[in-house]
Amino acid sequence: MKPFSYARPATPAEAVQAFTAAGAGARYIAGGTTLYDLMKLDIERPRHLIDVTAIQGMDAIETSGDRLRFGALATMSAVAVDPVVARDYPVLAEALWKAASQQLRNMATVGGNLLQRTRCLYFRNGSGNPSSVGAFPCNKRAPGSGCAAIGGLDRGQAVLGQSDACTAVSPGDWPVALTAMDAEVEVVGPAGVRTVPVAALYRLPGDTPHLEFTLAPGEMIVGITVPKTAAGHRSTYHKIRDRESYAFAIASAAVALDMDGDRVSRAHVALGGVATRPWRAPEAERLLVGKRLTPTVALDAGHAAFAQANAGRQNGYKVELGARTVADALTIAAGRTV
Template identity: 75%
Template structure:
């Protein structure tokens, strides 16, 4: 690890001022389960850490009224076992409960989870950077250095949203569920507050894969808001991985249904593990609207969810896997009792 300064302000405003005073090289830190990891790998090299965990009143969970509101410092584990979330939005609870391990979920925050960086093997490989003899080039880690995954061993890489510069998968589970439910984040910066759909927080890699999030330096995510909707109780987060716990998704689907009997009034579907950002499957949603949900229509919708998917040499299996994951998720969600 490289040396860094450390401060722990007790208000969001003080954190923003500390960030501005520190200048380039400043980073916020919350649970630290992602950032410290990347610092030890010498991929992240912050010179100034601004620990946000002492900020008062930023870890609440509100479930009354017409929305759910999770403040950014709420631990993943606390949201995952919240009674209302478990009952009315199992897709949210499951996306958290199926992520990482219990110990990590106790430390990790729902805000920090949104901003974790990719688990792409080539991004994380080694220390020191290409210029210092790093084995694998990575445009996300070192812009312009190339991408070893393209044309290389790409089993874990994205089949949706990739570019000629980057095929790294967006790793989080929670953002996938949030995107399916049209959630947005509340953001505080020096210019004041703003809100942004979670879907728009994530940039496609294009030619600038190192620019991953639509935040300006110094902005803090203060809360995540989920508008309440008819689709909620009949929902699930279905995650397929190499082992059944403590692993990132090979393919996952967040599904929430609003049904009239067997007929789908509205389906909300998002994919994880297969795309460079949490991926809303609008073609699959359109495919299902007004239709009876059967195994057959679920499989057709699953295929529609992968519209435009393009595989490399070793990740073609993800296209079929993700389609079936969507289909299975639809059938699981439909079996749940509506409100």
């Protein structure tokens, strides 16, 4: 770990000011469960840490208005056990419950979760020097060095959204659920305040996989909002992993359904563990509208979600696994009573 300066501002404005004054190498830090980890691996080398955890009120959870609002500092565990979230939006509660471990969820914030970096083994197992090629080339860690996963061990890599430069999977569960539910983030930065759809927070890797998020330097997430919808009742986050607990998704699906009698009137479907960013599946959503949710229709929707999939050498299993994960999620959600 390299030396760094440390500041603990009391307001979002002070935090942005501290970030701007610190200049290149500044990073915000919240729960620290990802950033400290990457610093110890010598993959991240911030020169200035702006700790936002002393900002009062930025951990508030508000569920009484026409939308849910989660302050960026609310912990994953606090949001997961909120009674309104747990009752009316199981997709959100389950995405949080099924992530990491209880100890991590107690520390980790719902804002920091959105900006975690990939768990691609080649990204995390470099030389320890982010500016060199190291043991394994990684365009995300050392731009221009190449991608060892392409032609290498690609069992965990993406089948959607990858490029010739990067196939790393977007690791988070929570961003997938938020993408399905049309959530937005409230951002404060040097240029003022703005709102960004969660789905627009993530870049495709293209030729620049080291640029992962659309936030400008110094922009800080202060809150997350989710429009209220009756579809929340018929929703689920279905996560498939190599072991049943404490593991990242190899395939996941966040779904929510509006039903008109026994027919789907609107579907929300997003995928995790299979794509380079949280992945909305409009092909599956369109296929479901007006249909009775039979097992065949659910599996057809799953296959539609993966129509553009492109597998490597060892990750072809994700295409059928992912389709069946969507189908199972749809069946679980449809079985929930309003």
